[in-house]
Amino acid sequence: MNAHTPTALRELSYAEAIREAMDLAMAADDRVILMGEDIGVYGGAFQVTGDLVHKYGTDRVMDTPISELGGAGVAVGAALTGLRPIFEFQFSDFAALAMEQIVNQAAKVRYMLGGAVSVPLVMRFPSGSGTGAAAQHSQSLEAWLGHVPGLKVVQPSTPEDVKGMLLAALEDPDPVMIFEHKILYKMKGHVPEGYYTTPIGKAAIRRAGKDVSIVATSIMVHKALAAAEQLAGEGIDAEVIDLRTVRPMDHETVLASVRKTGRLVCVYEGVKTLGVGAEISAMVAESDAFDFLDAPIVRLGGAECPVPYNPELEKAVVPQTPDIVEAVKNVVKGRI
Amino acid sequence: MNAHTPTALRELSYAEAIREAMDLAMAADDRVILMGEDIGVYGGAFQVTGDLVHKYGTDRVMDTPISELGGAGVAVGAALTGLRPIFEFQFSDFAALAMEQIVNQAAKVRYMLGGAVSVPLVMRFPSGSGTGAAAQHSQSLEAWLGHVPGLKVVQPSTPEDVKGMLLAALEDPDPVMIFEHKILYKMKGHVPEGYYTTPIGKAAIRRAGKDVSIVATSIMVHKALAAAEQLAGEGIDAEVIDLRTVRPMDHETVLASVRKTGRLVCVYEGVKTLGVGAEISAMVAESDAFDFLDAPIVRLGGAECPVPYNPELEKAVVPQTPDIVEAVKNVVKGRI
Amino acid sequence: MPDTQLEQNIPYAIRAYSPEQLTDALRKMFLIRKFEEGAEDSYTRGLIHGTMHLSIGQEASAVGSCMSLTDEDKITSTHRGHGHCVAKNADLGKMFAEFFGKETGYCKGRGGSMHIADPAKGNLGANGIVGGGLPIAVGAALSAKRLGTGAVTICFFGDGANNEGAFHESLNIASVWKLPVVFVCENNKYGMSTSTERSTAVRNIADRAVAYSMPGRTVDGNDFSAVTEAVDAAVARARRGEGPSLIENLTYRWRGHSKSDRNRYRTKEEISDWMGRDPIVSMSRLLVDHGILTNDGVAALETEAEQVIKDAIEFAAASPYPKVEEVTRDVYTVQEAAE
Amino acid sequence: MPDTQLEQNIPYAIRAYSPEQLTDALRKMFLIRKFEEGAEDSYTRGLIHGTMHLSIGQEASAVGSCMSLTDEDKITSTHRGHGHCVAKNADLGKMFAEFFGKETGYCKGRGGSMHIADPAKGNLGANGIVGGGLPIAVGAALSAKRLGTGAVTICFFGDGANNEGAFHESLNIASVWKLPVVFVCENNKYGMSTSTERSTAVRNIADRAVAYSMPGRTVDGNDFSAVTEAVDAAVARARRGEGPSLIENLTYRWRGHSKSDRNRYRTKEEISDWMGRDPIVSMSRLLVDHGILTNDGVAALETEAEQVIKDAIEFAAASPYPKVEEVTRDVYTVQEAAE
Numbered sequence A, B: 001m002n003a004h005t006p007t008a009l010r011e012l013s014y015a016e017a018i019r020e021a022m023d024l025a026m027a028a029d030d031r032v033i034l035m036g037e038d039i040g041v042y043g044g045a046f047q048v049t050g051d052l053v054h055k056y057g058t059d060r061v062m063d064t065p066i067s068e069l070g071g072a073g074v075a076v077g078a079a080l081t082g083l084r085p086i087f088e089f090q091f092s093d094f095a096a097l098a099m100e101q102i103v104n105q106a107a108k109v110r111y112m113l114g115g116a117v118s119v120p121l122v123m124r125f126p127s128g129s130g131t132g133a134a135a136q137h138s139q140s141l142e143a144w145l146g147h148v149p150g151l152k153v154v155q156p157s158t159p160e161d162v163k164g165m166l167l168a169a170l171e172d173p174d175p176v177m178i179f180e181h182k183i184l185y186k187m188k189g190h191v192p193e194g195y196y197t198t199p200i201g202k203a204a205i206r207r208a209g210k211d212v213s214i215v216a217t218s219i220m221v222h223k224a225l226a227a228a229e230q231l232a233g234e235g236i237d238a239e240v241i242d243l244r245t246v247r248p249m250d251h252e253t254v255l256a257s258v259r260k261t262g263r264l265v266c267v268y269e270g271v272k273t274l275g276v277g278a279e280i281s282a283m284v285a286e287s288d289a290f291d292f293l294d295a296p297i298v299r300l301g302g303a304e305c306p307v308p309y310n311p312e313l314e315k316a317v318v319p320q321t322p323d324i325v326e327a328v329k330n331v332v333k334g335r336i
Numbered sequence C, D: 001m002p003d004t005q006l007e008q009n010i011p012y013a014i015r016a017y018s019p020e021q022l023t024d025a026l027r028k029m030f031l032i033r034k035f036e037e038g039a040e041d042s043y044t045r046g047l048i049h050g051t052m053h054l055s056i057g058q059e060a061s062a063v064g065s066c067m068s069l070t071d072e073d074k075i076t077s078t079h080r081g082h083g084h085c086v087a088k089n090a091d092l093g094k095m096f097a098e099f100f101g102k103e104t105g106y107c108k109g110r111g112g113s114m115h116i117a118d119p120a121k122g123n124l125g126a127n128g129i130v131g132g133g134l135p136i137a138v139g140a141a142l143s144a145k146r147l148g149t150g151a152v153t154i155c156f157f158g159d160g161a162n163n164e165g166a167f168h169e170s171l172n173i174a175s176v177w178k179l180p181v182v183f184v185c186e187n188n189k190y191g192m193s194t195s196t197e198r199s200t201a202v203r204n205i206a207d208r209a210v211a212y213s214m215p216g217r218t219v220d221g222n223d224f225s226a227v228t229e230a231v232d233a234a235v236a237r238a239r240r241g242e243g244p245s246l247i248e249n250l251t252y253r254w255r256g257h258s259k260s261d262r263n264r265y266r267t268k269e270e271i272s273d274w275m276g277r278d279p280i281v282s283m284s285r286l287l288v289d290h291g292i293l294t295n296d297g298v299a300a301l302e303t304e305a306e307q308v309i310k311d312a313i314e315f316a317a318a319s320p321y322p323k324v325e326e327v328t329r330d331v332y333t334v335q336e337a338a339e
């Protein structure tokens, strides 16, 4: 998962890393509570909360009724009045029911009240395709929330980051939305012991390179790294940047890379049109890095269609490693 | 409103043009019904439906309870089974309550069912700032729906277009989302009599020019035209393109313009980050028109904050004509 | 002996339906059971991916509720929707083909278990969103009323769905507008792992009907005749233009919520207790007791159902997969819009 | 003579509250009335832009409901929230300053009428979204319960809001989790132009309490004592840890829904009929009848209120506007995040 990880280091799955972060936070701070559907004895649809209910009880690991709008709003109200809720949507798709509370309330109330309050709320969104659950259970909706001032929106791609970013989110006085790719839950990687935070708003260079910048999000980081390995074999040295945060976006890390490589490929799973890559591309195209661009900025995003059920079709609607390899080759072809 | 309009032509306000379209459609087709909050005797919060209830009765101009999710879902179900509902959100912000039905149901059901059904649904979203109604009543959320395959999303900027596009939407077998800027409702302009349609998916060149392409949406088209007039006085010949449709976007008209001018400024009211201009910019930056670009692509979008109440602050968070003039000058400055 | 009993002692279903209709009902119940078992088996053998929600144990609710419907009448269904499909006369081959992700499936392999629909038969489809079908059903009822088709819509939903805002808004609108829709809550005691006691602030979900000034009835959802009696009355009421009703069928799902369920929230005793109240066994007994079928006749129906499922699976297995190049087909009705 | 009546014939409010408290209540009712009139006047004179929703006629509901609350207790309010602010001890100058879009306003000119809040006094804020405050109130009650503060939350909402899904989900969750919250529905017969008859499938909104197994009561919302009696009991119940209640205050707004309302949906007779039931007049009579105030004392309160409003408007008018350069301040708590 992380090319630089010595093998002796402790490995956890992404889901375990989230659980460990929640466990640490709950042990340290009584005000931290978990809310969501079937996060108690069931352990969560993706077994992320796991056994926490047995450790902290049903007063702090609260199964909500199937009421996404109400549940989210209760979390907003609780955050406004002294608690530090972590709210789990069972699938990010169901957040469509709660946009009112997330966007009209949580994101805006501090501003609307002239700074009189903060909303220290963390929400978790299991996202993405790959589970065969079809169109209503496979969306990547981070672009919606990334469009909303007042929110912070992150997409950690490794177990280490998801733990650190969840803990950073809990320290943050403002609402932080964590988009977790379902397929990552079982991926293992090095996770430091104990308490640490990973900053929100900072991208990470996962692989340094000089020929082309690949800026990827979430699970696409791993596909981009795989593509970069392949490309290295063909003499193309790709830099892979893990965006990590959609809002506020780390412009400087991306721009520095583009100034160096002169070429940019954005890779994301959300629908291509108006997806996260649109912002990355537009941000670069309006910056001083524009003058360093030697080729059009290429975006690889989700196809312009709902996610289908059939597994071959499902794979076809999101970028895969060969797609990245091919796109990068095309971009690099016309070296100036 | 339209520089080419001979003064003898009939003028209607934008709101009247919408009403005329609905009236024509209802007279011609019994299956067309209107649903929304206070669209009956009240005439709609912005007096768009006006007196239609007196002409067509409460069976076809239906005041819904204040139930946006339910109301939208009823419209989806009705569209699936033989009616042609036009659903009005009282303010586009309240659509946050109905994203589930719009995005998980209306947009996807045809695809999920392998093409077995269509959803001939029209929804109307009064959008934008300028009324002093603050953060929860002033948003421009077209980018959210523009991100969703299965929907068509339009932003007509003139009375003529809104009538023609609403009638085109009613002819369309798929769900069409119409974003109407509240401040446009009272603007007058030429509207042809009788039945006609304005194609969905085609941008319009509102002013031809050779130095820079300004692609604007909705009310920003008028600000861009005002800016272009000013710029003409300073020797800068701007082309102003009215995007009109967010999804499916008319790539060719925009690209042809950029190939000609080599410079692009995108102007839109929605929040800049991940707003419609991000897609316009990214689309150009990945096209062959990239090679024609002589300057970075500039975006003028809404500020990264909720819309404030104070009128001066409110003005400050969306692009104004002087901002466009200044941005264009900067872009044109470095002529190559 | 049935024929010596007073009319009122004869169960409603026996009085209301012909032997052929009742036999067909039991046939459908067997088909559902065998379909679910076949699906489970195919899943275990790796022929189906994704997830699925089995309704074994709930067959009386699905079939009983649809008894008085025609193909003109609509239903909206749920993620646990296979039974509703069969009750509404679905083709089992197309159902399996959909499961197998084939082009011959109901959704051409694009939808999977959670989206099977059959508009021609009035089945507007399962739904992956809990509560998603509720307002859609109300919309279908609005169409029926406005277009004067006389059709009724049955809206199936679970106990878990009754806590969604969509439930409240839908029942309220249906009542205010007096629409021909019957809300059938299949209360199987749990929404995933969460019991109604822990999720629902009312004893019987049908008691919530008061809040919408509509009739509400709670019935034994494993008793085919009881289900039929309650739902038929509500359908008739809707057809007479008197508005919606809320029926609660108390039932139980034998299997876990989905394939990943470890049943931590309920006891083995509870499960086996409910398995002792098998709706197919009681329906079979009902028909035998009233002389409509012999025990051999029942056994023949079961065997026949097994064969239908076997054929359906074969059809599905032999069917072609969709072409990957056609993945964006059917996003829009007129294709170029997808470009 | 009041002092010869039996205890039970003395209205609840007179028994429950001291003369000072009751006088203060009437003072607040006058303040609300004068505030609204002052706001209306300022709007007409072009000093306020945007929209506003006046609660003239509903003063007994706002003040009566909050009688037993302390500053530790919370309220959530609505778009028609000025009365709730005053009832919860807001500073009138800061309210007007907000209206005028000034930096000294409750929201520093960023929020306007629909977002006035006063967290220090327990007012979590008005809300531009109908029903938006409902789950937030439940969240505040959850905090109180978990943190053991003993605080109660009153959630104000309108009859129109009772048809939002948020109503259903919030009352259900509050009941299942037995939270200290009182839902106060201010039923003024209309949600904008739509009457409860045309929007709400139940006679009394409080009857919906049954669906959540909580007490429900409908009271004359223009009768200060009746409001106080019902809400105080619900607050006490919540404080005892016995869970939520639903109270429906029947009242009426004299003015249009907002400034653009042409009153096409109701008759002049209805309006004047309700104006005849002025809650301030009856409250004044109550206090005079029970010897708590003289007529002159009442008049003095009214004059005093006028002066407070005059001063508040002057404060607001003299206050500075926000700096346009600071428009993106307070999007985030730590400023650099806004960059």
Ligand SMILES: Cc1ncc(C[n+]2csc(CCOP(=O)(O)OP(=O)(O)O)c2C)c(N)n1
Pocket (backbone or CB within 6 Å): A037, A066, A068, A090, A094, A097, C053, C079, C080, C128, C129, C130, C131, C157, C158, C159, C160, C161, C162, C188, C190, C191, C192, C257
């Ligand atoms: C809006 C929404 N929330 C949550 C889920 C996840 N989910 C799927 S089924 C289910 C339980 C539904 O319970 P119930 O309505 O009782 O139906 P049952 O599964 O018991 O048939 C849940 C929580 C979902 N699909 N949609």
Ligand SMILES: Cc1ncc(C[n+]2csc(CCOP(=O)(O)OP(=O)(O)O)c2C)c(N)n1
Pocket (backbone or CB within 6 Å): B037, B066, B068, B090, B094, B097, D053, D079, D080, D128, D129, D130, D131, D157, D158, D159, D160, D161, D162, D188, D190, D191, D192, D257
């Ligand atoms: C979710 C939402 N829908 C619609 C509106 C527009 N709107 C504002 S107030 C109102 C009427 C509310 O009625 P009610 O709850 O009875 O309160 P009242 O105005 O009578 O005090 C409407 C429809 C809104 N602000 N929010």
Ligand SMILES: [Mg+2]
Pocket (backbone or CB within 6 Å): C158, C159, C160, C186, C187, C188, C189, C190, C191, C192
């Ligand atoms: Mg259930």
Ligand SMILES: [Mg+2]
Pocket (backbone or CB within 6 Å): D158, D159, D160, D186, D187, D188, D189, D190, D191, D192
């Ligand atoms: Mg009202």
